[in-house]
Amino acid sequence: xxxxxxxxxxxxxxxxxxxxxxxxxxxxxxxxxxxxxxxxxxxxxxxxxxxxxxxxxxxxxxxxxxxxxxxxxxxxxxxxxxxxxxxxxxxxxxxxxxxxxxxxxxxxxxxxxxxxxxxxxxxxxxxxxxxxxxxxxxxxxxxxxxxxxxxxxxxxxxxxxxxxxxxxxxxxxxxxxxxxxxxxxxxxxxxxxxxxxxxxxxxxxxxxxxxxxxxxxxxxxxxxxxxxxxxxxxxxxxxxxxx
Amino acid sequence: xxxxxxxxxxxxxxxxxxxxxxxxxxxxxxxxxxxxxxxxxxxxxxxxxxxxxxxxxxxxxxxxxxxxxxxxxxxxxxxxxxxxxxxxxxxxxxxxxxxxxxxxxxxxxxxxxxxxxxxxxxxxxxxxxxxxxxxxxxxxxxxxxxxxxxxxxxxxxxxxxxxxxxxxxxxxxxxxxxxxxxxxxxxxxxxxxxxxxxxxxxxxxxxxxxxxxxxxxxxxxxxxxxxxxxxxxxxxxxxxxxxxxxxxxxxxxxxxxxxxxxxxxxxxxxxxxxxxxxxxxxxx
Numbered sequence: 001x002x003x004x005x006x007x008x009x010x011x012x013x014x015x016x017x018x019x020x021x022x023x024x025x026x027x028x029x030x031x032x033x034x035x036x037x038x039x040x041x042x043x044x045x046x047x048x049x050x051x052x053x054x055x056x057x058x059x060x061x062x063x064x065x066x067x068x069x070x071x072x073x074x075x076x077x078x079x080x081x082x083x084x085x086x087x088x089x090x091x092x093x094x095x096x097x098x099x100x101x102x103x104x105x106x107x108x109x110x111x112x113x114x115x116x117x118x119x120x121x122x123x124x125x126x127x128x129x130x131x132x133x134x135x136x137x138x139x140x141x142x143x144x145x146x147x148x149x150x151x152x153x154x155x156x157x158x159x160x161x162x163x164x165x166x167x168x169x170x171x172x173x174x175x176x177x178x179x180x181x182x183x184x185x186x187x188x189x190x191x192x193x194x195x196x197x198x199x200x201x202x203x204x205x206x207x208x209x210x211x212x213x214x215x216x217x218x219x220x221x222x223x224x225x226x227x228x229x230x231x232x233x234x235x236x237x238x239x240x241x242x243x
Numbered sequence: 244x245x246x247x248x249x250x251x252x253x254x255x256x257x258x259x260x261x262x263x264x265x266x267x268x269x270x271x272x273x274x275x276x277x278x279x280x281x282x283x284x285x286x287x288x289x290x291x292x293x294x295x296x297x298x299x300x301x302x303x304x305x306x307x308x309x310x311x312x313x314x315x316x317x318x319x320x321x322x323x324x325x326x327x328x329x330x331x332x333x334x335x336x337x338x339x340x341x342x343x344x345x346x347x348x349x350x351x352x353x354x355x356x357x358x359x360x361x362x363x364x365x366x367x368x369x370x371x372x373x374x375x376x377x378x379x380x381x382x383x384x385x386x387x388x389x390x391x392x393x394x395x396x397x398x399x400x401x402x403x404x405x406x407x408x409x410x411x412x413x414x415x416x417x418x419x420x421x422x423x424x425x426x427x428x429x430x431x432x433x434x435x436x437x438x439x440x441x442x443x444x445x446x447x448x449x450x451x452x453x454x455x456x457x458x459x460x461x462x463x464x465x466x467x468x469x470x471x472x473x474x475x476x477x478x479x480x481x482x483x484x485x486x487x488x489x490x491x492x493x494x495x496x497x498x499x500x501x502x503x504x505x506x507x508x509x510x511x512x513x514x515x516x517x518x519x520x521x522x523x524x525x526x527x
Binding site: 069070071072073074087089090092093094095096098108113114200201202203204206207208211212214215216218219221222223226228229230232233235236 | 297298299300301302303305321322325326376377378415416418422423425426427428429430433434437438440441442444445448452453454
């Protein structure tokens, strides 16, 4: 078993968005959408002690993925390798997962009407290639590997260099995308682009909180009523019912 | 039987009358209705079995995970199960549309117009029926038309919910109108099916398990019911059938030539229809 992780060294990242471009090209991402986002923070601090940071966001392949939990049809699931994947055959495009993702890493592809997101380039991994954002990174700021493999570069960066995840006290779902950088810069990135609380859209909330309990109540009550009727029938004997 | 001889109210039958009426059969359902019924029943069974397993999130799931695994195994994977669910659902919609288009005047129009409207007797029936099932009453059931009040209520539910199931299903199958609509379509699909299922359970119980209504179950196979059942469970309909029969007979008696054969000097009162001879006039 493996647990794939991505480490981005924000000290090297120049914010060129080559990763986004390569990803868009590799996976034919429609215009206006992207699976990675490169965002710059505001400049913080007082002159001359200024800090800024760049955030390279993508799907975090979380250990406890809220998107998989929200998916009604089972299209989104987590593999044994930890990568959260979407089965396009099962996706019905309800976008419950889009609302559930704390990192806003998902979008509905207007061409297929189904959900898309970064999956660490699963087909490339199957061919023993690195994800395309890693190979294309102009500053060699991205590292990809297996955290279960103690000899891997990502293992060293996470457990020896202290690469950190971007989570908050309330939203900690075990993201597998790590960041290296100057502590104040990392802190600025983490507070500027924090994960948001997972949520369900109104339809999903209504289904979960009202419709499902009501349906179960209706069917359960009917079943109970019939059980009473049936045992009455058994106790009375069928002949009493004959005309 | 002459029109005037047909009782207006269901009067108690003598044992002999009941015996005879139990042997006579009245046509209740068209073959088209019976075929549609069993087609519908098979589709609902399969769609329910697959549909339940298609909801996987523990937020929404109503069946245990082991059932989901069994269903996935039976269909060789979740995707296959979904394809099956969608394909069968679309087939069902097409059959209903074709049937509704070509068979409306013959089969559905009359049912919609006069056979499912609820009247005062029906409301009373619902109460008495329930009490009798629970063994709390021996009051005779109020007279019913060709469909009893329970069947009528179920029909209302079906007519209201089936379009919802169909439309929401198509929306999900083809991801129509954007994610927000698809999201609500799932909820509508689930709610409508849930409502139908709670009614369906009563429908199946009354048809297949409850002894008093057994004739109704077999009428969906043979298309006929015995007259005794019609008389005691669907009196208003029985009376309608008998009236129509009597009118037909009277009309044809009027057109009949005065018998010339010597044998016919014997009784010609009543009628010589072989069925007519067996008819009983219930009542005092």
